[in-house]
Amino acid sequence: MTGPDVLLAIVLAGLAAFVLYQMARRREQAKRDPRYEPSYHDLFITAPDIERTSIFNLGYNLEVSCTRTGGWRLWAKPFDKMSTLLGGEYDGPDRWLILDVAGHVIVNSRDRADEDDG
Numbered sequence: 001m002t003g004p005d006v007l008l009a010i011v012l013a014g015l016a017a018f019v020l021y022q023m024a025r026r027r028e029q030a031k032r033d034p035r036y037e038p039s040y041h042d043l044f045i046t047a048p049d050i051e052r053t054s055i056f057n058l059g060y061n062l063e064v065s066c067t068r069t070g071g072w073r074l075w076a077k078p079f080d081k082m083s084t085l086l087g088g089e090y091d092g093p094d095r096w097l098i099l100d101v102a103g104h105v106i107v108n109s110r111d112r113a114d115e116d117d118g
Helices: 003-032 109-117
Strands: 043-047 050-054 062-067 071-076 084-088 098-101 104-108
Touching (some): 071 104
Antiparallel strands (some): 071 084, 098 104
């Protein structure tokens, strides 16, 4: 790359970083607004094989579901294959699940599994 190309790349990288910073800053400010309503971007998932991560940063093949009989569940749904249960509210100590939205815990079956073991 020539001098002007390097300079342009540096300017564009700086601009992209600035835009991302501003977007994150505005989102944090919005969360402090009493009128803020959480979205699915604010859902964090923790399971035996998944450290606490925003659903927005996980793969597209994951599905969170809630039914009256099964409670909250996390499924891996590979293309053209059977779904695999990764964790659930009532699915035993090896398949625990923690879901929290904007810092509020919706379900925590890991603690319940620990209590059952003790």
